[in-house]
Amino acid sequence: MPTKTTCPSSQVSDDEQKQKRENIRSLTMSGHVGFESLPDQLVNRSIQQGFCFNILCVGETGIGKSTLIDTLFNTNFEDHESSHFYPHVRLKAQTYELHESNVQLKLTIVNTVGFGDQINKEESYQPVVDYIDAQFEAYLQEELKIKRSLFNYHDSRIHVCLYFISPTGHSLKTLDLLTMKTLDSKVNIIPVIAKADAISKAELQKFKIKLMSELVSNGVQIYQFPADDETIAKINASMNGHLPFAVVGSMDEVKVGNKMVKARQYPWGVVQVENENHCDFVKLREMLICTNMEDLREQTHTRHYELYRRCKLEEMGFTDVGPENKPLSLQETYEAKRHEFYGERQRKEEEMKQMFVQRVKEKEAILKEAERELQAKFEHLKRVHQEERMKLEEKRRLLEEEIIAFSKKKATSEIYQNQSYMASGSNLKKDKDRKKDPGYRFELLCFDVRACEINGGRKDAEEGREGPCTMGWP
């Protein structure tokens, strides 16, 4: 079958080899089939879905990030000046919808707030790294879900990072170097020299060379504009030589000649933003938006995101090749882990159950012990009480006997007294007798009290006597 290709020669051999390997034949068609509209179908679908682009601006406060973004997209994104007094670096993300002809672009601008303002800058770049990782993580989570909707997903991964270098004219600051080194494997970095109207042309050239050599010598991989497609290879290659771009941003318009252009007015002249002699703004816009937006997105997805995914999954313990070098699928590993996890969970449950049972037993034992003690105490008290009662009963019995004995005595003594009274007829003697015997009287007193008490008020009620002293004395 004759091959009909219009690709450059190197590609032809590659394709042919690949085709031969895969047993694919080339066909010639005898007429117009019509699938040349395929790219248009693809583009139509993309238009319907809309585009997404996320820019991260890293740079010190006041270096001109917001102004540059405004100028790039020719809009006034609402923003106000940030304060210099934030204690930590924060990232602020805002999403805007832009329309141009039939293209809908969802643009997300992420700004670092408070970068380089702190006295101690050690923690400066960590929030940035964390934010980028968080976006990757969110996408990974969505991709790993069982029921997922990737076509609906708002892609928040950072596609490009514009790193703003301040125009000192000397070299990169340490903070800049460190930050770029950390970020270069996570995001496409395009360094720009901000406020480029502060450097003269000669200094600028030296500055650029110095910067690039520093980046190269420190192994920082910045984004290289792709040079593989012939249509854009030349322009991209030349642009690569102009990195980092020296930019000036301004939304103010100044009259130059008979046109209003965006520029910055100084007493000594006017710096025009879109004049290629004055700054590299046009180049930046060209590269960022018109030529390479799609490539930036692709690089983010196929290189940086894949790297993140690979690291994350390996960290979680998944590999592609299991023991004995047999290819292991994610599913199998996942199942194995799940199995393990369930086993672990089962074991822990058993342990907890055991512990619970044990504790319950212990508690029961303690309670039983307490109960027993209480019981013993109760018994003891009861016994004591019983004994006391018996003693009291004993005493009462004795006293009652005494009462009886005494009343007998009283009765007999009364009889004697009556007899003796009738016989002698003198009261005095009796009184004297009586007085002579105080113990008897005392005894009587005590006795009377007790008798009264014992008999309740019975005797009183019966005999209507009052007071103890009257009893027994005629």
Add this chain to the structure above:
Amino acid sequence: MDPLRQSASPCSSRPSSPKTPPCEMLGYVGIEAVLDQLKIKAMKMGFEFNIMVVGQSGLGKSTMLNTLFKSKVWKCTLPGLAMPTPQTLQLKSVTHVIEEKGVKLKLTVTDTPGFGDQINNDKCWNPILGYINEQYERYLQEEILITRQRHIPDTRVHCCVYFVPPTGHCLRPLDIEFLQRLCRTVNVVPVIARADSLTLEEREAFRRRIQHNLRTHCIEVYPQKCFDEDINDRILNSKIRDRIPFAVVGADRQHLVNGRCVLGRKTKWGIIEGQGRWTGPEVWLCLAVENMAHCEFPLLRDLLIRSHLQDLKDITHNVHYENYRVCRLNESHVLPHGPCWVNLAPTPPGPSVAPGPSKACTQAREDSDDN
């Protein structure tokens, strides 16, 4: 949208996102250049399309493919040549690379000789379902690798063209069974084969009856109603749905008619132009080739290639493949796998899946049990 089908429209123009205030740009920025970038990228990468044709032998499947792509995709089986009918259903795939105006298309065609040819055609759809699921499986395995390729080769079947024999009555039980099972796994486009044996009225009646059958048995063929996202799509697709199934005549031989070379079939009483009109010897004249009132082959070609190819691929990727993936990840211990699969403890019942996907799952499970 069908409430039972929980998969959303694949190309929703309003992705879920944080609230986005629309911004007015004060001048031209150049954002629309991204479309050109897309085109360049697409042309460099090339496109892939996988099509499967299913139908009994002798219905003109191979001829149809050749006519569709205007080249010898398949060697046609001529009657008379001793080609024994295969005892079991086989699936044969062949891949071609065709190019037109700089656009490269890698076309994979799968034929199914032996379908419906046996005396007992019970479960003859199983090998086909198995093949389709196998392609999904292959893609899934590639997708869940740790280090995966930049561009996963796509062998999933994007479209299945089902050839209905021109009985003129209605769909046969075999057709209904097959369509029911397949319409949930892959995009199915039914066509009336060998439509030159039906008159126009018979054709219309047959078509209406087939549409009625499809509705009765809840068979959703491509373009599915539930994936229309806006009013324009719905209008366009309703027109197509009204004409489904297309009545096609395949022809790959050229004949001389009135001094012109046309693709057609020569019969005793006239020449039927494959892409054109019927020509009786006296009654009709030879008019323009693309006359859709007479043969609906152009409709089919337009649907498959010129307008809906990307849509077919999108629905396959976003709906059918996702459904398969959900089933597969939920019931991973039931479905059969490759050689290194180790059967571990059964997974606890996962969250309830929508009736649509689970039906496909149960069918797949039945198939695997039967296999």
